Amino acid sequence: MMRFLLLFSRQGRLRLQKWYTAISEREKKKIIREMTTMVLARQPRTCNFLQWKDLKIVYKRYASLYFCLGVEHEENELLALEIIHRYVELLDKYFGNVCELDIIFNFEKAYFILDEFLMGGEIQETSKQIVNRAIESSDMLQETMEEYMSKPAF
Amino acid sequence: MSPSVPLQEMIRAIRSARTQCEERGVIQRECAAIRAQFRQTDNGGRSHNLAKLLYVHMLGYPAHFGQMECVRMIASPRYSEKRVGYLGAMMLLDEKQDASLLITNSIKNDLSHSNQYVQSLALCTLACMGSAEMCRDLAPEIDRLLRSSNSYIKKKAALCAVHIVRKVHDLGELFVPSARSLLSEKNHGVLHGAVVLITELCERSPETLERFRKTVPDLVQIMKGLVISGYSPDHDVAGVSDPFLQVRILRLLRILGRNNEAASDAMNDLLAQVATNTDSTKTVGNAVLYETVLTVLDIKSESGLRVLAVNILGRFLLNNDRNIRYIAMTSLQKIVSTDHNAVQRHRGTIVDCLKDQDASVKRRALELSLALVSASNIRSMMKELLIFLSSCPPELRAQAASGIFNAAERYAPSKRWHIDTILHVLTTAGGDVRDETVPNLIQLITNTSELHCYTVHKLYRALLTDISQQPLVQVACWCIGEYGDLLLKGECQETEAVQVTEDDVLDALEIVLQSHMSTPTTRGFALTATMKLSTRITDNVDRIRSIVSIYGSCIDVELQQRAVEYNALFKKYDHMRAAVLERMPVIQKNSLGQTNGELSEEPMKESQPGKVKQEETALPPQPAGQVVDLLDLLGGSQEPLQPGSSVGGSASTQLTAAPTSAGGDLLDLLGGFEPTPLAPAPTVTVYEKNGVTLTLSCEQQSESGLTVTLTASNSTDSDISGFTLQAAVPKSVQLQMRAPSRDSLPAHGGAKLTQLVVLNNPNKVNLKMRIRVSYTCQGSVVQDMVQVDSFPGL
Numbered sequence: 049m050m051r052f053l054l055l056f057s058r059q060g061r062l063r064l065q066k067w068y069t070a071i072s073e074r075e076k077k078k079i080i081r082e083m084t085t086m087v088l089a090r091q092p093r094t095c096n097f098l099q100w101k102d103l104k105i106v107y108k109r110y111a112s113l114y115f116c117l118g119v120e121h122e123e124n125e126l127l128a129l130e131i132i133h134r135y136v137e138l139l140d141k142y143f144g145n146v147c148e149l150d151i152i153f154n155f156e157k158a159y160f161i162l163d164e165f166l167m168g169g170e171i172q173e174t175s176k177q178i179v180n181r182a183i184e185s186s187d188m189l190q191e192t193m194e195e196y197m198s199k200p201a202f
Numbered sequence: 203m204s205p206s207v208p209l210q211e212m213i214r215a216i217r218s219a220r221t222q223c224e225e226r227g228v229i230q231r232e233c234a235a236i237r238a239q240f241r242q243t244d245n246g247g248r249s250h251n252l253a254k255l256l257y258v259h260m261l262g263y264p265a266h267f268g269q270m271e272c273v274r275m276i277a278s279p280r281y282s283e284k285r286v287g288y289l290g291a292m293m294l295l296d297e298k299q300d301a302s303l304l305i306t307n308s309i310k311n312d313l314s315h316s317n318q319y320v321q322s323l324a325l326c327t328l329a330c331m332g333s334a335e336m337c338r339d340l341a342p343e344i345d346r347l348l349r350s351s352n353s354y355i356k357k358k359a360a361l362c363a364v365h366i367v368r369k370v371h372d373l374g375e376l377f378v379p380s381a382r383s384l385l386s387e388k389n390h391g392v393l394h395g396a397v398v399l400i401t402e403l404c405e406r407s408p409e410t411l412e413r414f415r416k417t418v419p420d421l422v423q424i425m426k427g428l429v430i431s432g433y434s435p436d437h438d439v440a441g442v443s444d445p446f447l448q449v450r451i452l453r454l455l456r457i458l459g460r461n462n463e464a465a466s467d468a469m470n471d472l473l474a475q476v477a478t479n480t481d482s483t484k485t486v487g488n489a490v491l492y493e494t495v496l497t498v499l500d501i502k503s504e505s506g507l508r509v510l511a512v513n514i515l516g517r518f519l520l521n522n523d524r525n526i527r528y529i530a531m532t533s534l535q536k537i538v539s540t541d542h543n544a545v546q547r548h549r550g551t552i553v554d555c556l557k558d559q560d561a562s563v564k565r566r567a568l569e570l571s572l573a574l575v576s577a578s579n580i581r582s583m584m585k586e587l588l589i590f591l592s593s594c595p596p597e598l599r600a601q602a603a604s605g606i607f608n609a610a611e612r613y614a615p616s617k618r619w620h621i622d623t624i625l626h627v628l629t630t631a632g633g634d635v636r637d638e639t640v641p642n643l644i645q646l647i648t649n650t651s652e653l654h655c656y657t658v659h660k661l662y663r664a665l666l667t668d669i670s671q672q673p674l675v676q677v678a679c680w681c682i683g684e685y686g687d688l689l690l691k692g693e694c695q696e697t698e699a700v701q702v703t704e705d706d707v708l709d710a711l712e713i714v715l716q717s718h719m720s721t722p723t724t725r726g727f728a729l730t731a732t733m734k735l736s737t738r739i740t741d742n743v744d745r746i747r748s749i750v751s752i753y754g755s756c757i758d759v760e761l762q763q764r765a766v767e768y769n770a771l772f773k774k775y776d777h778m779r780a781a782v783l784e785r786m787p788v789i790q791k792n793s794l795g796q797t798n799g800e801l802s803e804e805p806m807k808e809s810q811p812g813k814v815k816q817e818e819t820a821l822p823p824q825p826a827g828q829v830v831d832l833l834d835l836l837g838g839s840q841e842p843l844q845p846g847s848s849v850g851g852s853a854s855t856q857l858t859a860a861p862t863s864a865g866g867d868l869l870d871l872l873g874g875f876e877p878t879p880l881a882p883a884p885t886v887t888v889y890e891k892n893g894v895t896l897t898l899s900c901e902q903q904s905e906s907g908l909t910v911t912l913t914a915s916n917s918t919d920s921d922i923s924g925f926t927l928q929a930a931v932p933k934s935v936q937l938q939m940r941a942p943s944r945d946s947l948p949a950h951g952g953a954k955l956t957q958l959v960v961l962n963n964p965n966k967v968n969l970k971m972r973i974r975v976s977y978t979c980q981g982s983v984v985q986d987m988v989q990v991d992s993f994p995g996l
Contacts, residue, residue: 049368062260068330070296077262094560095524124496125529126489127449130439152217153210155260156253159289168329168365170398172357173391174446175436182354186319190282 049169050128051103051118052079053162055151058112060084063151064158068169083116097125108132112148131171138165141180160186208250213257229258240271248275249286256286256293269294269301276308281320284312288323297333306336313343318354321347325358329365337366341373348380353389360384360395364402374403378410385420390437390447393424397450404457415458418465422472425451429476440484452476452493459501466502473498477510488518488526492533499537512537512544519551524560531555531566538573549574553583556590564590565598572605580613584623592630599634603627607639617650621657625674629664632671640673644680645789658685662702665710670719676727679714682707683731684786687738704739708732712749722758729753729761733768737783747772885913889975889988893918894947896927896975900993906966910959910993916947918979923947925977927957932970936962947977969993 055064062080071079086098087107098105100118106128107116115132119125136146138161143150151158164179166172173179212232219225232254239251252271259265272294275287295302305327312324325347328340344366347359363381367374381403384396404411428443428451437444455473459466476494481487491514498511518530531552538545552574555567568590575583584606591602606627614620624643628635647657661678669675682689689702714720714728729750736746750772753765771779889896893916900910916922923946931937940958947955963969971993976985 062262065260067296070298070331070333072298091559093524095528095562097525097528097562099562122453124449124453124489124493126485126492126525127446129525130445130486130489134439153213155257156209156286156289160285163326167326167358167361170361170364171394171446171450172361174394174444175390177436178391182319182322186285189317189319190285 049120050123050131050166051120051169053118053166054080054083054114054116056080056084056087056114056116057148058088058114060088063113063148064155064162066159066162066166079118083118087114087116096129104128106132110136113151131166134176135162135165137176138179141176142183208247209253209257212254216257216261229261229263233258233263237267240267248278249280249283252286252290256290259293265294269299273301273304273308276305276312281317284320284323288327291327292330296331297336302331302333303335306339309336310340310343313340313347318352321355322358325355325362329358329362332362332365332369334369337369337373341366341370341376345376345380348377348384353387353392356384356387357389357391357395360392360399364395364399367399367402367406371406374406374410378403378413382414382417385417385424390444394447394450397421397447397454401450401454401457404454411458415462415465418455418458418468421451421455421458422469425455425472425476429479440486441481442484442486442490445486445490448476448490449493452490452497456497456500459497461502463502469497469501470504470507473503474507474510477507477514482517485523485525488521488523492518492529495533499533508541509544512541516548516551519548519555524558524563527555527558528560528563528566531563531570535566535570535573538570542574545570546574546576549579549583553586556586561595561598564594568594568598568602568605572609575609575613577613577615580609580615581619584610588623588626588630591627596634599631600636603631603635607635607642617646618653618656621646621650621653622660625660625664628671628674628677629668632674635673640676643673643677647677647681648684648786648788651788654681654685655688655691657681658689659700662689662707662710663700665714669714669717672721672724675714675720675724679711679724679727679731682711683727683734686731686735690739704735704742705745707735707739708742708745708749711735715749715753722760725758726760726764729764729768733764733771734783736772737780886994888973888990889986891986892979892984894922894975894977896973896988898990898994906962906964908961908963908969908993910961910971912957912959912973914947914955914957914975915951916949917951919949920980921946921949922977922979924983925955925975928974928976929959930972930974931961932967934963934965934967935969936964 049068051067051069053064053066054062056062062084065076065080067076082100083105086100086105090098090107096106096108098107103118103120104123104125105116105118106125107114108129109115115136117128117132119128139146139151139158142157142161143154161179161183164173164182173182215232216225216228219228236251236255239247248271252268252275255265255268255271259268268290272287272290275283276291278284278287291302291305295305309324309328312320315321315324325344328336328344332340341363344359344362347355348363350356350359360381363377367377377399381396381399384392384399387393387396400414400417404414425448428448431443434443437447439445442448455469459469473494477491477498480490480494482491495511495514498507503511515530515533518526519534521527521530534545534548534552549571552567552570555563556571558564558567571583571587587602587606587609591599591606594602606623610620610623614623621643624639624646628639628643647654650657658681661674661681664674665678665682686707689707690704711728711732715725715732720728732746732749736743739746750765750768753761754769756762756765771782775782885897885899887895888898895915895917897913898910899913900908903909912927914925914927925942925945925947927939927942929937929939938960940960942955942957944953944955947953959971961969971990972987973990974985974987976983978984
């Protein structure tokens with residue numbers, strides 16, 4: 049299973065963090081620091097896989113953002129790269145030519161998309177179209193519900 | 203999508219802050235505003251406030267005061283609020299927080315909500331941060347949802363079930379029937395979830411694994427469908443149909459086929475098909491191939507398939523993509539012990555990867571190369587490894603050096619090659635080798651007596667070039683001290699002759715002594731080497747004397763002690779200097795251990811510490827078994843006897859057992875006593891038979907203490923081996939047998955054997971001793987007994 053997914057910029061600023069195991073805040077901060085240092089120190093044309101403690105770290109750089117996935121020992125690293133790529137494609141479809149600013153200003157949308165694609169550390173849906181349709185429907189629901197419900201019904 | 207304007211304004215404000223301090227100020231103001239908003243019961247912008255708080259949390263600022271707000275928002279009927287509330291719960295409320303239990307009820311309600319998107323929120327949150335308590339409460343709900351007709355919900359419920367099984371292992375049983383039935387779904391999302399769930403259940407419990415083995419044909423069917431079917435726009439990724447599902451199914455097949463012939467047979471064809479049909483030009487195809495290879499190598503596959511798998515890995519090794527090379531080497535590492543020959547075929551490529559730029563690839567290549575070293579390829583492999591060592595990243599040096607040493611030790615084709623290799627490693631990576639390398643190398647050098655000249659020349663030259671690598675300098679100093687005469691002779695068969703004068707050698711050693719790079723240990727080596735040279739050179743003895751006396755007042759205590767002792771050797775015991783500083787004997791392999799360090803410090807004339815150590819461990823078990831015999835045979839005083847026991851050996855004890863025939867001179871080296879002229883002790887022959895003579899002499903040490911020396915010699919024509927003495931004395935007398943000086947007697951009285959026996963007779967009884975002699979001569983074991991009733995000199 050995947051343990052965590054981190055997105056950070058070239059300067060080391062965190063843009064998204066998703067944790068699939070229960071860890072304390074301190075531990076999370078420590079891991080984030082270590083990941084950013086390790087990944088940002090890598091040379092441009094090197095291997096995308098690293099060994100860190102008992103996890104495999106798979107990272108890929110897209111423009112100014114680093115996508116860093118921490119997976120367990122039995123996971124297929126090449127497939128992890130594909131997972132990262134699929135997520136980027138989903139973001140791209142949603143935001144239309146996604147860039148870092150989109151993810152900064154609409155971070156909650158990025159999370160919603162992620163939650164339609166991955167769940168509990170595993171892939172939830174393997175079809176791009178189904179994920180996109182689900183996001184669109186949820187957004188639609190949000191808007192109509194807002195219009196429809198002028199007062200809270202308890 | 204309606205952008206959350208207040209949220210975006212805040213983000214803009216934070217980003218425009220120019221310093222950390224300014225940013226903190228903005229955030230503090232915003233947080234205060236958010237807190238105020240939370241206290242208000244109802245307003246339209248609740249979701250925006252929580253979203254703002256979550257952004258602040260992501261920047262690293264504390265946000266715990268938002269936890270209760272999350273709980274409230276989850277309970278709200280508005281979808282927008284629920285959405286953000288659940289997001290907040292996943293970010294702020296992990297199972298360690300107490301507030302997480304409060305949302306259990308909301309989740310339960312939302313799981314039965316009429317709208318599937320609300321249900322999905324609840325399922326997602328449960329799968330992400332559900333604690334064991336929550337899982338136990340909600341498991342029946344999840345099971346019900348697994349049977350719903352909505353595939354959107356089913357797939358999420360499956361992954362939720364996976365999380366539940368991970369948290370509470372016992373609940374796995376609950377999901378087995380539903381998991382089984384989900385395999386017949388057509389929807390890929392549900393199928394994927396089902397495969398993940400079954401994998402998890404099988405990994406947790408072997409009985410479940412047995413039950414699910416029956417699904418192998420179904421899985422094979424599904425895979426075949428994916429591989430052969432035409433283009434499906436929904437799931438296609440670069441020509442491969444749903445690679446995510448394929449990989450997952452392959453993993454499950456691996457688990458089901460492991461250690462099971464029948465299951466492995468059922469999947470053989472399929473694996474062969476996937477291996478040959480998958481397009482390997484893109485990463486996706488390679489991901490599927492990789493998983494296939496892992497599966498083939500792990501199950502009981504037929505040999506043809508295995509060969510196919512290793513060949514795929516070989517192809518991966520030649521791929522331009524570094525990632526693929528990396529995973530190929532990782533997989534080869536796993537099978538190098540079982541399929542050694544298959545991996546050997548790719549040795550060339552692997553060795554090439556040692557030169558790769560990437561540190562991860564280098565590490566894998568190093569591990570694999572070391573595993574592939576064998577007697578046939580040792581020379582070429584070592585060349586490559588040594589080149590690698592000179593350019594490898596620092597974190598890999600220690601591993602490389604120790605790997606090279608191990609390989610060299612196991613497969614060295616010749617002694618000279620071995621020594622050369624170790625020297626090479628010491629010059630390139632001397633700082634990263636382990637401590638026992640120095641004694642190991644010294645032992646190796648002493649054992650190859652024919653190469654002493656060559657070795658000392660090489661080391662001298664290495665010393666001249668660089669004195670910063672401590673292990674190298676230590677070995678070099680030791681060798682120069684030992685074999686300095688060979689160095690000065692100038693000629694050498696193996697390397698070209700170079701004229702070295704005594705002054706050059708002493709200069710070199712002095713540089714080491716004075717350099718600030720030398721550690722105290724190294725200095726000690728250099729000082730001792732200088733001292734040893736005093737017997738091997740002729741002209742500059744005075745220079746050595748002056749060097750040594752300077753260090754008599756050195757701050758370092760170890761050096762000072764040595765210098766003082768060596769000074770004493772010059773002044774008072776000059777007659778013994780030659781004997782003391784003689785060539786060292788060949789060091790036995792077993793004697794490596796603590797005594798090794800002391801060996802180089804205390805040159806002893808006839809020292810066989812290794813043999814003695816073995817002797818001492820061998821002796822104690824013997825007397826116990828034969829005590830009974832001696833008991834029966836001891837007539838006279840009818841006292842139960844004291845079996846002789848040997849004392850454990852340390853160098854100092856060794857000295858006391860050292861041939862006392864050489865006089866007490868050697869004892870003085872340690873303490874600096876005044877030499878006492880030893881009056882020859884009266885000896886009496888107690889046993890003489892078949893050419894073996896045993897004489898006894900004794901000396902009164904104190905009121906009740908007595909030292910008895912037994913000396914044995916052999917005047918026959920054949921050697922005697924395994925010579926041991928055992929002694930028994932009356933009960934009230936305490937007996938202690940020291941280690942014998944040797945255990946064999948060469949023919950024609952070539953050498954004598956001496957053993958010391960220390961007695962303590964507090965009651966002053968009449969002293970008797972029964973001695974049993976046993977030895978092997980010409981293949982036959984001889985045992986004999988003699989009783990001593992009177993002791994000379996008493």
